Amino acid sequence: MTEFRAPAQELARFRLRVVVAMLFVCVCLGLLGARFYYLQVVRHDYYLTRAEDNRIALLPKVPNRGSIVDRNGAVLARNYATYTLEITPSQVGDVQATLDELATLVAIEPRDRRRFMKLLEESRNFESVPVRSRLSDEEIARVVSQRYRFPGVEVKARLLRDYPQGTVGAHVVGYIGRINQRDVERIEEAGDTANYRGSQHIGKAGLEQFYESELHGITGVEQVEVNAGGRAVRALSRTPPIPGNDLELTLDIELQRVAENAFGARRGALVAIEPASGGVLALVSTPSFDPNLFVDGISTQDWKALNESPDHPLLNRAIYSAYPPGSTFKPFMALAGLETGKRTASQAIADFGYFTLGNHRFMDDKVGGHGMVDLHKSIVVSCNTYYYQLAHDLGIDNIARFMGPFGFGSRSGIDLPGEASGVLPSPEWKRQRFRRAEQQQWFAGETISVGIGQGYNAYTPLQLANALAALVNDGKLYRPHIVRHVVDSRTGQRRAVEPEPLREIPLKPANIKAVRDGMVGVNSSGTGRRAFQGAAYTSGGKTGTAQVFSLRGQRYVEGRVSERLRDHSWFIAYAPAEAPRIALAVLVENGGFGAQSAAPIARQVMDYYLLHQRAGAPAEEDVEADELEGGEHAEAAAALGRAAVPPRPAASEGLR
Numbered sequence: 001m002t003e004f005r006a007p008a009q010e011l012a013r014f015r016l017r018v019v020v021a022m023l024f025v026c027v028c029l030g031l032l033g034a035r036f037y038y039l040q041v042v043r044h045d046y047y048l049t050r051a052e053d054n055r056i057a058l059l060p061k062v063p064n065r066g067s068i069v070d071r072n073g074a075v076l077a078r079n080y081a082t083y084t085l086e087i088t089p090s091q092v093g094d095v096q097a098t099l100d101e102l103a104t105l106v107a108i109e110p111r112d113r114r115r116f117m118k119l120l121e122e123s124r125n126f127e128s129v130p131v132r133s134r135l136s137d138e139e140i141a142r143v144v145s146q147r148y149r150f151p152g153v154e155v156k157a158r159l160l161r162d163y164p165q166g167t168v169g170a171h172v173v174g175y176i177g178r179i180n181q182r183d184v185e186r187i188e189e190a191g192d193t194a195n196y197r198g199s200q201h202i203g204k205a206g207l208e209q210f211y212e213s214e215l216h217g218i219t220g221v222e223q224v225e226v227n228a229g230g231r232a233v234r235a236l237s238r239t240p241p242i243p244g245n246d247l248e249l250t251l252d253i254e255l256q257r258v259a260e261n262a263f264g265a266r267r268g269a270l271v272a273i274e275p276a277s278g279g280v281l282a283l284v285s286t287p288s289f290d291p292n293l294f295v296d297g298i299s300t301q302d303w304k305a306l307n308e309s310p311d312h313p314l315l316n317r318a319i320y321s322a323y324p325p326g327s328t329f330k331p332f333m334a335l336a337g338l339e340t341g342k343r344t345a346s347q348a349i350a351d352f353g354y355f356t357l358g359n360h361r362f363m364d365d366k367v368g369g370h371g372m373v374d375l376h377k378s379i380v381v382s383c384n385t386y387y388y389q390l391a392h393d394l395g396i397d398n399i400a401r402f403m404g405p406f407g408f409g410s411r412s413g414i415d416l417p418g419e420a421s422g423v424l425p426s427p428e429w430k431r432q433r434f435r436r437a438e439q440q441q442w443f444a445g446e447t448i449s450v451g452i453g454q455g456y457n458a459y460t461p462l463q464l465a466n467a468l469a470a471l472v473n474d475g476k477l478y479r480p481h482i483v484r485h486v487v488d489s490r491t492g493q494r495r496a497v498e499p500e501p502l503r504e505i506p507l508k509p510a511n512i513k514a515v516r517d518g519m520v521g522v523n524s525s526g527t528g529r530r531a532f533q534g535a536a537y538t539s540g541g542k543t544g545t546a547q548v549f550s551l552r553g554q555r556y557v558e559g560r561v562s563e564r565l566r567d568h569s570w571f572i573a574y575a576p577a578e579a580p581r582i583a584l585a586v587l588v589e590n591g592g593f594g595a596q597s598a599a600p601i602a603r604q605v606m607d608y609y610l611l612h613q614r615a616g617a618p619a620e621e622d623v624e625a626d627e628l629e630g631g632e633h634a635e636a637a638a639a640l641g642r643a644a645v646p647p648r649p650a651a652s653e654g655l656r
Contacts, residue, residue, distance in 0.1 A: 056236065057224050060198030063217030064159055066244030066489060068173060068207060070253040076173050077208065079159040083135045085143060086128040089120060091152025098150060099131070105146060106139045108132060115178075115297060119200070133160060133296055161201065161295045167288040169256045171316040172249075172416070172482060174206020175291035177298075195219050204294065207247060207482065209417050214486055217244035243489040250279030250484045258608045259284045262601040266591060268569075269317035271465035271480075272584040272605060275574070277499040278469070278478025280414070281582060282605065283462075285317040319414060322422040322458035323587060326544030326594065327382045328570045329453030331515050332467065333390055334375050336402040338511035342393045345514040348374040355388035355448070362388050362448055379518030380526035382543065384452050391451020396442060399450060400426035405505045406467040407477060408459055413502075414480045422463055425456035454547055465585035468572050472540070472580040474512060475505035516540055520577050528571070531599035537610050538577040541602065543594030544570030566590040571598035575606050582609050 068077035085106060092098050099116070102108060112132055119129045135143070135155065143155055161176050179187075179202050187196050196202070197219060203209035220241030225234050259270050263286045270284040287309075293302050306314055315321065337343035351369035354361040364370070364385045370377070378386035391399065404410070409424025423429065427442040434440050449455030462480065470477035479500040486495045519540030523532040527543040546568040569591030574583040584602060591597030607613045 059222045059224055061220035061222055061238075061241045062198045062200075063219060063241035064243040064489075065161065065176070065201075065217065066215040066246045066487075068215075068247045068249065070249050070251050070256075071484060072252065072254075074165075074253045076163065076165055076169060076249070076251075076253060078162050078164065080162045081157050082133055082160050083140055083155050084130045084158050085132040085135060085139075086130045086154055086156050087116075088128045088152045088154075092150075095120070098153065102131065102143075102150065102153065105142045106132060106135065111297070111299065128154065128156065130156075130158070133158070163291045163295075165253060165257075166292070167290050168260055169251065169253055169283075170206075170288045170291050171285040171318065172206055172251060172256075172283050173291060174208035174210075175204055175294040176201040176208050177204040177294045178296075201295070205291075205418075206416060207249075210415050211247060211483065211486075214247065215244040217489065218242040245489050246487040247483050248485040248487060248494070249482050250274070250277075250281065251283070251482055252281050252609070255605065255609055256282045256284065259601065259605050260286060260288065262604040263588070266597070267311055267317070267589040268587045268591065268598075268601075269321070269461040270584060270586045270601065270605065271318050271462045272582055272609070273465050273469045273480055275469040275473040275580050275583050278466070278480045279484065279499070280480050280482045281609065282584075283318050283416075283482070285315065287311050287313040289313045316416070316418060317461065317587070317589075319416055319419045319460055319462045322420050322460050323568055323570075324455070324457045324546040325453040325459050325464055326546035326568070326570050327453055328464060328542050328544035328572045328585070328594075329451075329457065330382065330387055331379060331471065331519055331542055331572075332403060332406065332408075333387055333394075333399070333451055334379060334518065335471065335507070335511060335515045336394060336399060337390050338375070338514060339402065339507060340394060340398060343375060343390060345375050345510075348372045348377075349386055349389060351383055351385040353385070355385050355392075357388075357392065357444060357448060360445065362445075375514060376518045376521060379515070379542065380521040382522075382527055387451045388448050391447050392444070394451075396426055396447040396450065399447070400424055400429075405477070405503060406470055407463050407502075408467060409463075412462060412466050412480050414462060415482055415497075419462070420460055422460055423456055423458040425450055430456070453544060461585045461587050464570075464572055465583060468574060468585065469580075469583040470505060471512065472516060472574045472583055474509070475507040477502045477505060516577070519574075523573070527595050528573075528599050531571075531595060531603045535603070535607070537575050537606070539573055539575035539606060540577050541571060541573035541599065543599060544572070545592070545594050546570060548590065566592055569597035570594045571602045573599075573602045573606065575610060582606065 064079055067075060067079070069075050085102065087095065087098060089095060099108060099113060108131060116129060116131045132139075140155055143150075143153070147153065163170070163173060163175070165173075178200055179196070183202050187193055187202075195216070195218060199216070199219065203212040203215065208215065218241060220239045222238045223236040225236055255272070259272070259282050263270075263284065266286065268284075268286055270282060272281040272283075273279065274281060289306055293299075293306075298306075334343070338345065349372070351364060351371060351373045353364045353367055353369035355364075356362075362384075364383065369385060370381055370383050373381075373383045373386050375386075377383065394402075400409075403424055409422050409429075411419045411421050413419075425446070430442055431440045446455050450457055466477070466480050479502050481497055481500070483497050485497065487493070488495070519542055520538060522528045522543065523535075523539050523541045528541045532539060532541070548565055548567060567590070569586075569588040571586045571594045572584065573586075574580040582605075584605060586598040586602045586605075588597040588601070
């Protein structure tokens with residue numbers, strides 16, 4: 001059967017198919033063109049970056065860390081060049097085998113291997129990773145002579161941190177250590193991740209931590225071309241790093257050394273301040289530690305020795321530990337009495353050896369009392385009865401209100417991390433401190449104990465030194481600071497850290513003079529006279545003995561009490577008396593009477609600072625308690641009516 005087709009219809013169908021095919025091709029070409037435009041134009045920067053990342057690597061260039069020097073230019077922290085053995089993983093086939101072979105040339109300890117593997121995980125394949133630092137000349141020679149056997153292994157020069165003063169001033173300077181996960185989190189929170197790429201160390205304590213942003217510098221970057229295996233082929237560009245700034249301190253490291261040596265093996269703290277500026281001249285916490293142990297990762301043995309020591313050498317007692325101030329609180333109480341009108345300088349009380357509150361007697365240390373006692377005599381002989389009665393007349397609210405502006409019970413703002421606020425007791429503080437209602441009540445007997453620097457009182461040596469500086473500086477209180485200048489690493493320009501006045505306490509000149517005259521009497525004829533006998537300058541001071549635990553009515557006999565339960569020894573002082581250039585506070589933990597342990601240390605420090613003499617302070621002498629401490633003997637502190645009030649928490653290190 002023959003099929004007939006119309007030529008016109010066939011042609012129309014053919015044309016339709018051609019048109020459809022052309023449209024389909026055009027659509028496909030349009031899609032390809034659109035995709036091409038999207039990739040080449042819209043996403044050009046993105047894919048260019050991706051392509052460049054495969055070809056170009058950015059290597060961070062770690063900046064040199066800034067140095068730290070004292071007020072006279074003595075170096076406290078610096079960098080020194082050392083040679084390190086390093087491996088570039090991308091150029092090494094078997095890393096572990098390479099380490100084993102290298103161990104035949106240089107000593108590679110297990111801790112070196114652990115540190116290397118940790119750094120290897122955190123680094124990029126084409127970056128060199130240190131295996132050993134501080135190579136000796138002999139070790140360098142052995143590695144270099146055999147270098148042909150170890151592709152990807154090289155000896156590099158690096159800068160490491162060094163603390164040439166060792167243990168002297170360690171709590172002030174602090175130390176650096178390897179960056180850990182906690183540090184990484186803090187860096188990310190601060191938005192400084194890019195600036196720490198390639199960095200292995202960061203400030204961990206002291207000025208190294210507080211001024212990290214100044215000391216670290218700005219990380220540079222080098223662009224290198226890498227091949228498919230990740231090996232660097234050539235350098236393309238380089239942005240050099242900017243070294244960290246240097247720090248010049250108010251601290252005198254030789255004065256610091258004299259102070260630390262004066263403590264010997266005893267535990268304690270000392271803070272010396274320039275009253276007119278708040279500049280810290282010395283800040284001591286003993287025992288100390290060697291910050292060099294931390295630079296390249298402290299060993300387990302060294303860490304255990306420091307961390308588990310009963311003397312807590314890592315604790316900065318000067319700014320963190322709070323103690324009852326004992327009788328060093330009395331000059332401030334005397335000033336409070338004068339300023340509030342509760343006392344006049346000539347007004348005297350009869351001291352019969354006790355103060356009665358209700359049916360309880362608060363005993364003075366001297367049987368029969370000191371007779372008639374005015375303000376001057378109360379400071380010179382440290383008469384407890386005078387301050388029992390003064391505290392009762394003032395009331396706890398007035399005491400707290402007057403002491404607060406001197407910085408008691410609050411952080412001073414010193415440029416060091418870890419400062420404690422201490423405790424300025426008041427009814428409001430007690431309500432916040434305790435949970436149970438019966439513990440929140442303020443008792444009248446507690447006010448009496450606060451008046452002689454006991455009870456809930458707890459202040460740091462820094463707070464006492466700064467409060468004394470304000471007293472002898474006519475009420476002008478400065479923020480204590482340790483850094484005097486920040487030196488720009490590029491220009492050498494010195495940016496001064498200006499003294500920062502916190503407040504000016506309105507005090508009457510006559511009242512300040514009355515208290516200062518009393519403190520001069522302490523060192524000339526009172527409880528501090530033995531320590532300052534024969535001094536070539538006039539000074540003012542106040543001894544203090546702070547009770548560590550309640551005797552519950554028992555008589556204190558130092559030889560019968562465990563060494564760590566003995567009273568703390570305090571001494572505050574300033575000189576020259578006419579125009580004070582230095583004000584200091586000294587604490588000797590469990591040192592007993594203030595005149596016996598703390599005052600001789602203060603004498604040595606002042607002799608060196610004012611006369612540049614290292615010797616001259618008298619040795620400790622075994623003298624009668626009545627001669628040494630007058631009204632601040634621990635028996636009086638033990639008779640504070642403990643049965644009528646809840647016992648205060650133990651005044652030991654770390655109490656905030």
